[in-house]
Amino acid sequence: MYRLPWFAWFAAAAWILLTGCGRVPTEGNSATADDAKSDTNTLTKVSLMLNWYPEAEHGGYYAALVHGYFEEAGLDVKIIPGGPNAPVVQQAARGAVDFGVTNADRIVLARAQDAKIKALLAPLANSPRCLLVHADSGIEKFEQLQNVTMMLSREHAWAQFLIKKLPLDGVKIVPNSASLAPFLADPRAAKQGYIISEPFVAKKAGADVRSLLVADFGFNPYTSVLMTSDQTIEQRPQLVRKVIDASRRGWEKYLADPTETNRRIHELNPEMGLEILDFGVRAMKEHCIEPDAATDSFGRMTSERWHLLVSQLEELAMLDPGAVDAAALYLAE
Amino acid sequence: MKSVREIAPVVLPPVALFLLVVLAWQLVVRFGHIESYLLPSPLAVARAAWTKRTELCGALTLTAAGALCGFAASLIVGTLIAIAFSFSRIIKASCYPYAVFLQTVPIVAIAPLIVVWFDYGFQSVALIAFIISLFPIITNATTGLTNVDRDLVDLFELHNANRWQVLFKLRLPSAVPYLVTGARISSGMAVIGAIVGEFFTGYGATRFGLGYLIMQATNRMKTDELFAAVIASTALGMAVFTVVNIVGATVLSRWYHA
Numbered sequence: 001m002y003r004l005p006w007f008a009w010f011a012a013a014a015w016i017l018l019t020g021c022g023r024v025p026t027e028g029n030s031a032t033a034d035d036a037k038s039d040t041n042t043l044t045k046v047s048l049m050l051n052w053y054p055e056a057e058h059g060g061y062y063a064a065l066v067h068g069y070f071e072e073a074g075l076d077v078k079i080i081p082g083g084p085n086a087p088v089v090q091q092a093a094r095g096a097v098d099f100g101v102t103n104a105d106r107i108v109l110a111r112a113q114d115a116k117i118k119a120l121l122a123p124l125a126n127s128p129r130c131l132l133v134h135a136d137s138g139i140e141k142f143e144q145l146q147n148v149t150m151m152l153s154r155e156h157a158w159a160q161f162l163i164k165k166l167p168l169d170g171v172k173i174v175p176n177s178a179s180l181a182p183f184l185a186d187p188r189a190a191k192q193g194y195i196i197s198e199p200f201v202a203k204k205a206g207a208d209v210r211s212l213l214v215a216d217f218g219f220n221p222y223t224s225v226l227m228t229s230d231q232t233i234e235q236r237p238q239l240v241r242k243v244i245d246a247s248r249r250g251w252e253k254y255l256a257d258p259t260e261t262n263r264r265i266h267e268l269n270p271e272m273g274l275e276i277l278d279f280g281v282r283a284m285k286e287h288c289i290e291p292d293a294a295t296d297s298f299g300r301m302t303s304e305r306w307h308l309l310v311s312q313l314e315e316l317a318m319l320d321p322g323a324v325d326a327a328a329l330y331l332a333e
Numbered sequence: 334m335k336s337v338r339e340i341a342p343v344v345l346p347p348v349a350l351f352l353l354v355v356l357a358w359q360l361v362v363r364f365g366h367i368e369s370y371l372l373p374s375p376l377a378v379a380r381a382a383w384t385k386r387t388e389l390c391g392a393l394t395l396t397a398a399g400a401l402c403g404f405a406a407s408l409i410v411g412t413l414i415a416i417a418f419s420f421s422r423i424i425k426a427s428c429y430p431y432a433v434f435l436q437t438v439p440i441v442a443i444a445p446l447i448v449v450w451f452d453y454g455f456q457s458v459a460l461i462a463f464i465i466s467l468f469p470i471i472t473n474a475t476t477g478l479t480n481v482d483r484d485l486v487d488l489f490e491l492h493n494a495n496r497w498q499v500l501f502k503l504r505l506p507s508a509v510p511y512l513v514t515g516a517r518i519s520s521g522m523a524v525i526g527a528i529v530g531e532f533f534t535g536y537g538a539t540r541f542g543l544g545y546l547i548m549q550a551t552n553r554m555k556t557d558e559l560f561a562a563v564i565a566s567t568a569l570g571m572a573v574f575t576v577v578n579i580v581g582a583t584v585l586s587r588w589y590h591a
Contacts (some may be wrong), residue, residue, distance in 0.1 A: 067557070156552060174534070
């Protein structure tokens with residue numbers, strides 16, 4: 001009876017060893033073959049894993065698929081939807097998927113744990129992360145969040161940032177739930193969300209809400225970031241280049257004309273209606289996309305932003321000082 | 334007092350296996366070049382446990398309180414329900430299917446509702462631990478209370494014993510081994526229930542249990558801290574399990590044999 005857990009540990013260790021170590025070299029070997037194949041007019045198979053179910057925040061990647069930009073670049077891209085706690089970063093770092101989509105803070109935290117991945121393209125320059133409050137609560141900025149129940153995933157970096165920077169007088173913090181019901185029932189509640197979807201859902205449910213953007217309060221990691229492993233960048237630079245360019249084209253198309261792509265996203269994730277996806281694109285353009293981004297600089301990242309994020313995570317004690325080199329976090333174009 | 338010769342065969346094999354596995358694990362991580370986000374080395378886990386000891390102990394205490402409250406409640410309520418089942422065939426026939434329902438209900442699906450009904454905090458954690466650990470007590474205690482030697486029941490009736498005398502002098506004592514088995518299963522489930530409960534309800538802004546530490550470590554991909562928190566929760570489950578065994582082997586077995 002006491003032995004079972006240790007067998008379990010051992011089995012887990014063996015499993016990770018076999019899958020973890022066995023996989024990477026194989027992928028590496030097939031990599032050169034894949035790159036060669038694309039020259040002879042066959043499409044290179046590429047996997048791209050999302051951090052959530054297909055939504056507007058992934059629109060550009062789907063647009064590149066729907067409008068054939070990946071195919072034009074000689075790529076046969078398979079987009080794998082994620083979900084809660086989807087191990088995107090781990091899978092990309094060990095080469096189980098070729099590319100992944102995640103948020104910038106996750107890339108920093110992953111690198112601190114020896115997961116060698118780099119950001120390639122940051123379509124959402126500003127984070128859509130927000131807190132919803134009821135419009136009649138009188139709360140218009142974060143500093144006024146007093147005597148409220150805050151529903152948030154407090155283990156996340158942005159939540160830690162709020163907890164550290166706000167006075168939180170009379171604030172009760174409770175775990176976030178997928179349902180809006182507890183928020184709607186409590187006029188003094190504040191709930192986490194994405195500006196591109198939750199305000200729409202709340203309005204549909206008859207609530208008059210106000211959204212406070214965490215980015216405006218000072219914590220603003222790049223969002224829906226395209227990333228891959230250091231190994232892929234080293235061994236398949238041309239492939240990486242193609243995926244970046246096609247994704248960039250996809251995003252530009254999506255922001256200009258999302259109709260066809262949204263129809264595909266709705267097919268893949270019926271919970272996302274066409275109306276909310278449409279709202280999502282508009283909200284994204286208003287809050288998350290740099291308005292003056294020139295065509296070839298769309299999604300480009302700056303060293304200042306990555307340095308700021310690293311220093312903020314260090315300040316939150318989520319990262320040991322000096323554990324991560326900001327320059328290693330992204331691929332400078 | 335048992336002699337060393339008696340204890341050694343029980344204690345040595347698992348300890349030896351433990352040391353072997355830990356050694357192999359350390360070597361595999363060290364020489365297999367396994368990155369820490371995939372698997373931490375046992376040394377890293379020990380180091381994480383030591384640096385996080387204050388948080389771990391605080392969290393362990395809170396989770397233990399939630400799990401034990403739920404476990405104690407399921408022992409009492411489960412036994413009472415089983416007694417009601419043993420008294421009346423009709424009660425048992427009409428209620429038992431719902432007890433089975435309890436076992437199959439996906440707790441993660443109803444946990445958010447429990448939070449809405451009973452508010453965030455300790456009471457909801459204990460309630461989820463209770464729900465998840467109740468069924469093994471009911472089913473085992475019911476089996477124990479009803480699987481009594483027919484001849485003994487006849488003997489009691491021959492001496493005009495009333496149903497309470499039959500219960501306390503015959504049925505309950507003979508149900509003890511079954512009840513202990515049920516409690517063993519429930520002890521681990523109560524700990525899991527408390528941790529699942531913590532995922533959904535938490536304890537407010539400043540206090541946290543092992544469930545939060547597990548989520549925090551997962552979010553930061555700190556597998557060493559994750560393993561430390563998981564080992565703390567298994568240690569908690571094993572501690573409750575051991576207490577159940579000791580109580581079963583000493584206090585209750587005396588009643589059983591009496």
